[in-house]
Amino acid sequence: MQPPSAKPFHVQVRAARLAAHWTQAVLAEKAGCQQSQLSDFEHGVRGKVSRETVLKIAELLHLEPPPEAAASAGPSIPAPASGPAAAAAHCPNFECPSNLPYFVGGQLFFLPLGTAGDGEHCALCGELLERECPHCHAHLHGHGGCCPVCGAPLLEMPEGFVEDAAAWAESQRALAVALRDAAGRR
Ligand SMILES: [Zn+2]
Ligand SMILES: [Zn+2]
Incomplete structure (x- = not known):
């Protein structure tokens, strides 16, 4: 068997x-x-x-x-609604609702959405937007949870994270959905 x-x-x-x-x-x-x-x-x-x-x-x-x-940011990831310019920037704040967390296999994975905006600062939390891989400093053109060059995740669960990660991921996604719905009604 x-x-x-x-x-x-x-x-x-x-x-x-x-x-x-x-x-x-x-x-x-x-x-x-x-x-x-x-x-x-x-x-x-x-x-x-x-x-x-x-x-x-x-x-x-x-x-x-x-x-x-x-593991990887494959082509199956839906493109963000705001277009390729927004996709190149992500918010480095793991708690920001522009980053969708998933708790899988005992680890948190993050999927940056295109909602952080394409300006200097995150439209949601005000953090300075990141356009490079934090590990290999490749300039990011694609959109996904991992660097297309070195494969490292763009965001990681910080050391010393004390919350129940599964419940936290769930509530963060609920928040992201609520924000998206609110934006859709505007
Ligand atoms: Zn943010
Ligand atoms: Zn990289």
Whole structure:
């Protein structure tokens, strides 16, 4: 018998969802996608759900996310609404709602959104925006959680972080959604 981790991620998702006694509708609602998207995803159809949703599903079901979703800033990341100029800058403040945290596999991962703005300072928290990789100082053109040159995460959980990281990540994402909704109503 193979260990569960040897199975493709979408198979693990289906198994874990059934074990949790969740219908597709329940998981889809928690993960913020359509049931039809989740159904296709569980059948191995690629490109139906965003990387964000894949990470969210992994977190909800306590699964190791697939490496392509957890580690790198692949082309599957949705481009920010504000265009390529905004994508090159991210806010270095890990607590800023322009950075979406995910607690996966015992670690926090951050996905900088394009919402920090393309000025000098973050439109949300006022921090000076960062345009370079903090590790290799490559100039960033892409948009994702990791440097496309050296692969280092652009933001990391600071040492001595004392909060319950999973609950904190959840509340930060709720805050980001609330801010986005507020901006959409303007
Ligand atoms: Zn900020
Ligand atoms: Zn780098």
